[in-house]
């Protein structure tokens with residue numbers, strides 16, 4: 001009797017929005033070495049602040065939700081213990097801040113919270129955590145429905161070929177930082193947050209694209225907003241020096257999240273996405289230099305009306321990096337820290353097409369490598385100077401865009 005052989009395992013490749021899409025777009029070859037080669041980056045520091053601020057915001061929300069503590073929160077009493085809790089979690093994962101000036105880890109010292117002084121308060125990561133909680137917490141936390149929501153979906157493998165493609169479908173997954181829901185009426189007053197003067201809603205009302213669409217909403221119905229925190233400055237809208245464009249990629253990320261969320265049974269219609277660029281609340285000198293350059297070369301996005309911030313723009317443009325950082329108005333920093341993403345079906349389709357294209361490119365490189373092609377030939381190494389400078393693989397990457405000096409052998 002012939003025994004039937006076991007059929008081949010059917011596996012669908014899974015792609016994540018941040019781990020795969022954004023990382024592949026940064027540099028195909030670096031993505032290959034880091035993700036498919038399972039080599040952790042030697043400088044996880046680049047991830048530290050992003051993970052830190054996400055953790056701090058989530059924990060702050062959970063504490064606000066259980067205790068309903070009034071804002072503003074005291075840094076030493078209310079926020080510092082949260083920072084330390086998150087720092088411990090990150091250390092367990094092998095993530096550390098790269099610079100003592102960025103964060104004062106209580107675990108590495110004999111100090112206690114009571115010994116910390118105002119100087120430590122000025123450490124960049126702590127200063128940003130405090131601002132993020134006290135500036136956006138009062139407006140964001142009352143809107144939150146859920147945090148860290150995992151969303152998944154499945155799509156047809158682009159250009160599927162039997163016996164060539166690895167699978168006829170692929171999976172997309174992502175984690176939504178915050179999902180909030182609102183009952184709204186056509187003038188956008190919130191029916192579930194009566195008499196509450198919410199800044200996030202104010203920004204939504206001012207967004208011209210959003211104002212145009214408001215008549216499409218049904219009064220009294222509940223809608224959702226997808227919110228993402230970024231531990232970075234607001235990117236330039238135009239980035240001529242960059243191979244990929246983070247401004248566009250972030251929009252694509254939110255649009256793809258919207259599509260994934262729509263697949264879930266309990267989803268309500270999504271009426272907007274919001275990204276918080278939290279470094280803008282306390283910009284570093286490096287951030288300020290980039291902002292200065294973007295304003296000088298007209299690379300900023302048109303969502304902010306800079307004519308309303310003439311003094312701030314003047315201070316930035318007249319500032320020299322050897323001087324103390326310019327004092328910027330809270331209004332300017334807040335305006336730069338929030339970005340509204342409009343959600344509509346045509347834009348979602350466009351972003352999914354781009355995702356398909358990225359998956360096709362990854363799969364094509366993978367298949368070439370499986371067939372025996374050398375890694376550096378199968379995966380395109382191409383990125384901007386900043387990324388190459390920080391890349392672990394620059395010493396042997398033949399496409400490294402950082403020019404190394406010739407070494408003269410005597």
Ligand code: SF4
Nearest residue numbers: 027381382388391397
């Ligand atoms: S050195 Fe530059 S081109 Fe080479 S892998 Fe790293 S980021 Fe990519």
